[in-house]
Amino acid sequence: MADSILRWGVMSTANIGRAAVNPAIQASSNGTLVAVASRDATRAADFASLHGIPRHHGSYEALLEDPDVDAVYIPLPNSMHRDWTIRAAQAGKHILCEKPLALSASECLEMQAAAGENNVRLMEAFMYRFHPRTQRVIEMVREGVIGDIRAIRSAFTFRLTRPDNIRLDAGLGGGALMDVGCYCVNVSRTIAGTEPVEVQAFARWADSGVDDQLTGVLRFDDDLTAHFDCSLTTERCEMFEVGGTAGHLRIPGAFLPGTADASIHEHRGRNGETEHVVPGADEYLLMVEHFADAVLSGGALHYGAEEAAANMRTIEALYASARDGGRPVTL
Ligand SMILES: NC(=O)c1ccc[n+]([C@@H]2O[C@H](COP(=O)([O-])OP(=O)(O)OC[C@H]3O[C@@H](n4cnc5c(N)ncnc54)[C@H](OP(=O)(O)O)[C@@H]3O)[C@@H](O)[C@H]2O)c1
Structure with missing residues (x-):
């Protein structure tokens, strides 16, 4: 090499x-x-x-x-x-x-x-994990800027117009949860810093057999829950919010912010909003450079396949719930 x-x-x-x-x-x-x-x-x-x-x-x-x-x-x-x-x-x-x-x-x-x-x-x-804004939100949460976190809300939706798209093909692993809900599950688990103990989901099933809309709830413990929606049928929305005992953070354009400066909106009470601006970055460039650096230097990767497996474990449980009319599934 x-x-x-x-x-x-x-x-x-x-x-x-x-x-x-x-x-x-x-x-x-x-x-x-x-x-x-x-x-x-x-x-x-x-x-x-x-x-x-x-x-x-x-x-x-x-x-x-x-x-x-x-x-x-x-x-x-x-x-x-x-x-x-x-x-x-x-x-x-x-x-x-x-x-x-x-x-x-x-x-x-x-x-x-x-x-x-x-x-x-x-x-x-x-x-999205490589964007410095995502890293800053994680730091703010860990530093206790919004107190104890109690709720995580997220969404990733867009309207798919081509019926031959791979996302509508059940045999190719399509579906809203697989395609975009996986970001919501990932960001929820990352912000929580732990794995959910119980999940619940409700889906709309397309004729092809994939979920084209899905709403999910992840319970981490009695104090912290996350909920999200993902879809291939509604106009574009990508965001997450973290609600804490002392304030909340709102992150618009959460997963695909582009390369312009990106904001974190910190809210306290009815009128107190502070906008934290993080300089723009190319999250794809940061990701491929990190991967190449780890390979070339023999250094550690920030994210291993075990982390991906944990995300999939939650996704599998959400599908099990959705296929059973929203029955709670424990992990
Ligand atoms: N990280 C992100 O921002 C992001 C964004 C979008 C998608 N993705 C992920 O990237 C992957 C590809 O998504 P995409 O939207 O780029 O897909 P796409 O444009 O449909 O491309 C998939 C490619 O796979 C090849 N392929 C092999 N067997 C196929 C089959 N049976 N049916 C269709 N294509 C087949 C085709 O290339 P050849 O014909 O040239 O072999 C095709 O161009 C998915 O895993 C998706 O979740 C990630």
Whole structure:
């Protein structure tokens, strides 16, 4: 491996790669995007030429056989994350895999085991965690700025208009909770700093069998609950709020703030609002640079597959509840 630069390959011509992660790799100080693979050789070649990627492969297998690729970024449909991560690990490639890391906690742990056995690194691409604003909110909560926290509210919704989208395909691991609710579960668990003990959820099921709307409640203990809604049917909303005994924090545009300055609104009483402005940052760039740095230096990753497994454990329990009409499910 070239020791100061991580050589990345991207597995597929996915939208999220094209729009955000591939450009972040290309702009990173410690990485370079050397190859793209697609199921379709012409699509791979066209994509490579359009986006300035030196090499292209007509299959994912060929990418894994490319000796000039140190790490792969996997933005495949959710149902394919497990198999391609394990195959990449067996080929000796480090792996940044899209969220949710897999379809279940047990799949996440299998992927972690494969990475460990093959001495490669594995991380889930939850980029919002790398934004300095997210880090600042966590610090403020831990510092007790709003007293004892009692409630976490979050939402991630958008309106999906294309019926052939992977998010509406049950066989590909689609669904609102899998696609965007996973952020709400992740931020709730992260702010709580612990795992929920009981969950409940109510869903609307699309004709394809996926949840296209879901509302969930996570009870951490008797003093702290989180609730959220996610959907593929309602206009865009992404936010979270943390309610404490001495104030509350409101974070608009919580998961995709873009690169402009980002705000944390601190509220106290009826009239007291303070806006904390955090300088803008590219959360995708920070994520890929952290991953590359950990690989190149042998340092620790901030987030391991066990964390992804814990998120999936909660998501699985929420689905169990939603499929049973909202029955409380203990974890
Ligand atoms: N972190 C984020 O900000 C973020 C945002 C959006 C999505 N995501 C995640 O990224 C992943 C991809 O999402 P996306 O919206 O970018 O998906 P997408 O545009 O539909 O791309 C998925 C790619 O997977 C490949 N593929 C292989 N088998 C497929 C199949 N049976 N059906 C459809 N595509 C197949 C296709 O590439 P080829 O044909 O070129 O092989 C396709 O371009 C998901 O896990 C999603 O949760 C993350």
